[in-house]
Amino acid sequence: MEDLLPPGAEPGTVPTDLEQATGLERLEILGKMQGIDIFDMKPLPSDRVGTMQDPIMVKSAGDELQCGCTGCPADSHAVRWVVVSRARPFERCDECGSVYKMEYIGPPDDPDHPHHGYEDPKTMADYVKPEYWYR
Ligand SMILES: [Zn+2]
Structure with a gap:
């Protein structure tokens, strides 16, 4: 977690992305520096x-x-x-x-933190005869 918090810029300088980006943006930058495509952008x-x-x-x-x-x-x-x-x-x-x-x-899934009642919205597929379902 500490890796995702940047050091910040020296006083009086303009920070670079590496010095100021946090969280997922910082993870992406650190990944690119190591040649890893974190978000699989292909x-x-x-x-x-x-x-x-x-x-x-x-x-x-x-x-x-x-x-x-x-x-x-x-x-x-x-x-x-x-x-x-x-x-x-x-x-x-x-x-x-x-x-x-x-x-x-x-x-x-973490059994201690279940999804809070989230349910996919219904689509036309929910009204198709069950014998035609592919799942
Ligand atoms: Zn298509």
Whole structure:
């Protein structure tokens, strides 16, 4: 935790990002200095269309992730935002049909601090016959 608190600038000088950034921004800077891409900023693979059997995998340390699909090959269509979550790991692009799947890589759930009643908002998928569900 102390690593994420910067030393600050010498009096009378203008601080650099390294001297003043805190938290996640500082973690990103420290990662870059070591050649580590903390936030995995590489574009998602667009050389194929994801399928249910072979989805485009996206990693998330959070409960939910929004990823942008531009089709296959890249930029085949305007960006469509696809929302995947721990509760709904699979989602399909409504423009090209490419399937994305979220892999949760965050910390394990803490039984002492459960989620406080958060529930994903309902979508049309909640009203589809259960035999058509893919989860
Ligand atoms: Zn798409």
